[in-house]
Amino acid sequence: MNHVLSSIVLAFSSNVDNLSVAIAYGIMPRKIYFHHNVLIAVISGSGTWLSMSAGEWVNDYMSESFANVIGSIIMILIGLFNVVQAIRAEQKRFKGDEKTVDDLREGTHTREAFALAISLTFNNLGGGLGAGISHISIPLTTALTIGLSILAIIAGYQIGSRASLKISKLGLGIASGLLIMAVGVYEFFI
Numbered sequence: 001m002n003h004v005l006s007s008i009v010l011a012f013s014s015n016v017d018n019l020s021v022a023i024a025y026g027i028m029p030r031k032i033y034f035h036h037n038v039l040i041a042v043i044s045g046s047g048t049w050l051s052m053s054a055g056e057w058v059n060d061y062m063s064e065s066f067a068n069v070i071g072s073i074i075m076i077l078i079g080l081f082n083v084v085q086a087i088r089a090e091q092k093r094f095k096g097d098e099k100t101v102d103d104l105r106e107g108t109h110t111r112e113a114f115a116l117a118i119s120l121t122f123n124n125l126g127g128g129l130g131a132g133i134s135h136i137s138i139p140l141t142t143a144l145t146i147g148l149s150i151l152a153i154i155a156g157y158q159i160g161s162r163a164s165l166k167i168s169k170l171g172l173g174i175a176s177g178l179l180i181m182a183v184g185v186y187e188f189f190i
Helices: 002-014 016-027 034-057 064-094 098-106 110-133 138-163 169-189
Strands: none
Touching (some): 002 034, 002 138, 064 169
């Protein structure tokens, strides 16, 4: 029973970042399409499976600090990209190019969803390695990670989109990017 509880806690903690990032996307508002949500969940679950498997075979395959640094850097870069995109969209809107403003709202692209999935996965590799070393159930933890990832992104987006009703589009884009960057900086230091 301890390992079942450990699987639940690990899967939950692996998806706290997903919730934060989805809130940021909801604030923008920048839709995370369901197929991109599934892509993020599958990549995150695959990372959990791989890191736990590696943890079972190798006691010190990759340090948790190295995994956090890689994931943090990618997250910070995605946040910076969102800030730059928001500023560019505002500049083009100011010049009368409404099409670009709509581009900011349209939603994630597969390339962005993939990068986001990789960064979220890197942040969880250290925990997966430790869980694998501790012989926590790999199939259960992987399944829970995938399921909770999908739910965290849906819930986070809903929370973020409701919070954004009275903020300008420029403010939304900048707030979203800064929130994603803040998650990256936080992960860097923990």
